[in-house]
């Protein structure tokens with residue numbers, strides 16, 4: 001037997017979500033929260049789960065950095081010009097094209113749109129356009145991996 005994380009009573013405890021935080025609670029405290037089954041809330045809520053750090057490269061197509069480089073050259077853009085268009089530093093573009101930098105997802109989408117290329121793999125266009133609000137959410141590559149697996 002363990003003690004309820006909310007009231008300290010010793011009882012049969014159930015994992016529950018109370019104000020977005022997971023607790024082990026007794027039956028009476030459970031009424032104030034949402035019961036969790038397999039750590040998933042019965043009522044869908046906006047739970048921010050910690051993002052597992054999976055291999056970030058896996059969402060990008062093979063040699064995406066070279067793809068960016070050749071697409072940029074096709075458009076007759078220098079690294080400086082591309083950086084300017086993206087509001088980024090030239091060093092960032094340089095590191096990206098040389099494969100030393102993994103761009104954050106919002107920058108990746110900007111690059112894709114600007115260079116008219118696809119450097120993310122297996123991500124449906126409609127997911128990119130509809131499901132994710134890139135402006136308001138702090139989307140990470142980890143989130144995208146989760147979307148991909150759905």
Ligand SMILES: [Zn+2]
Pocket residue numbers: 004005006007008009025026027028029030
């Ligand atoms: Zn309790």
